[in-house]
Amino acid sequence: MKKVLSIVLALAMTMSLAACGGKDKPDDSKGSASSGAGTSASTPSTSGEPVEVLWWTAFGQANVDHLQKVIDAFNESQDAYHVTIEYQGNQTELNAKLGSTAQADLPSMFSGPVENVAMYATAEYCVPLQGFIDADTNGWPELESTWEAIRTAYCDNEGNQVGYPVGYSYPGIYYNADMLAEAGIDPKEIKSFNDLYDACVKLVEGGYTTYGVGFHPDGFYFNAALGREGLQAYNNNNGLGSERITECLYTKDTKVHDAIYNMLDVYQKLHAEKLCVAYGSDYQAEVIPQMASGDCAMFMGVVSMTTKILDAANGAFEVGIIPMISATEAGMNSGEPAGGTGLWICNTGDTAEQQGAYEFIKFASTGEQAASFAVATGYLAPNQESYTSDTYNDYVANTFPAVTGVYESLAASDDSATNPYIPISNEMKVANKLAIETVSSDPKANIDDVIKTAEETIQEAIDLYNMSNP
Secondary structure, three states: OHHHHHHHHHHHHHHHHHHOOOOOOOOHHHOOHHHHOOOOOOOOOOOOOOEEEEEEEOOOHHHHHHHHHHHHHHHHHOOOEEEEEEEOOOHHHHHHHHHHOOHHHOOOEEEEEHHHHHHHHHOOOEEOOHHHHHHOOOOOHHHHOEOHHHHHHHEOOOOOEOOEEEEEEOEEEEEEHHHHHHOOOOHHHOOEHHHHHHHHHHHHHOOOOOEEEEEOOOHHHHHHHHHHOOOOOEHHHHOOOOOOOOOEOOOOOHHHHHHHHHHHHHHHHHHHOOOEEEOOOOHHHHHHHHHHHOOEEEEEEEHHHHHHHHHHHOOOOOEEEEEOOEOOOOOOOOOOOOEEEEEEEEOOOOHHHHHHHHHHHHHHOOHHHHHHHHHHHOOEOOEHHHHHOHHHHHHHHHOOHHHHHHHHHHHOOOOOOOOOOOOOHHHHHHHHHHHHHHHHHOOOOOHHHHHHHHHHHHHHHHHHHHHHOO
């Protein structure tokens, strides 16, 4: 297994190092935030034509279609800038392209996940938002009304705003509410991986369904479960302070080790006892029809899947969602670690483009625009004002009332429910994913060995990054 992990690590590290620069931010000669930030949306073009603002994204086509509505509204609202959006493949492909693209050919902005904030904060192709915010004489009230746990997740370890969320994503477990009710299972009592195992036993052995739950081994869920317990799997306050991460604590911290062990143990038992089903690379295309047909009662997923599962259910059963469960019974005390995808301004050297990207981000954050995108896609709106809109209230009341539980989880989040501020997030996710895959495919796999291997792999990536970026 270690050999396989090392091979994957090498590939991931190659992409990460290509995408990441050093610790220092780009200098002013390259169009840094301090030099490029403007103050308003006044027309900066000397030609009289709107400044073209290009957005690279890894959002799927359905979400791009919804984003286009926001773009159209922005383009119609003013004549200084014209935004277009281009799909660039999955996020790994997009990150690699950003890292290999010459400055003059970079887009004006791009979208990327919150777990990559440390990578983007140090990347030469990225310019932090903070400079634009500081220079903005018009102010940005929506930034102040953004959920604190979400806003700060897009800050660097010094508290500077690096990016801003397009939509808040949350991991959780979707469920067939009718099936769980028939089996006598209260979804509110599924709070940990142990609770999930017990529910699956009851569902399958009771003959209510073929599989209790569906998984795909994403390392994001791994970290979210630890965050549920306020556990920090890395030293130096998960990298959130003045000192960067230098150590992975999977085996070195007893509470972290025990939480990971319990989580992997449940994964292993669920697969060995055929209580769950694992899916391949096209997870959504596989699991959603299976749940819609009644063959699977629950699946672990993220908010971007909401619209798809509601459409697939087509009113045949009520769809619910449980906020991310904790690794152990001792969890559920730290709320929901922030997830989702944000917008980041590129270091193009063109201050007019950069200002246009900033103005668009401000526009997209407004209550109505954020609410419309959230309703269309299933994401949560980062701006709290969105939840007072008729658009969103109608969605909660008539389409997906179960989402209120996620609000409560978000409101309960404290400072300990955080993602690690780690530049090698891709390598970390790969190691976590392979750990889950190993115990899921091999009922005899030694869990302690699996944890140790994951830790060693992540530590190797941390050491390599820190050595390359002193």
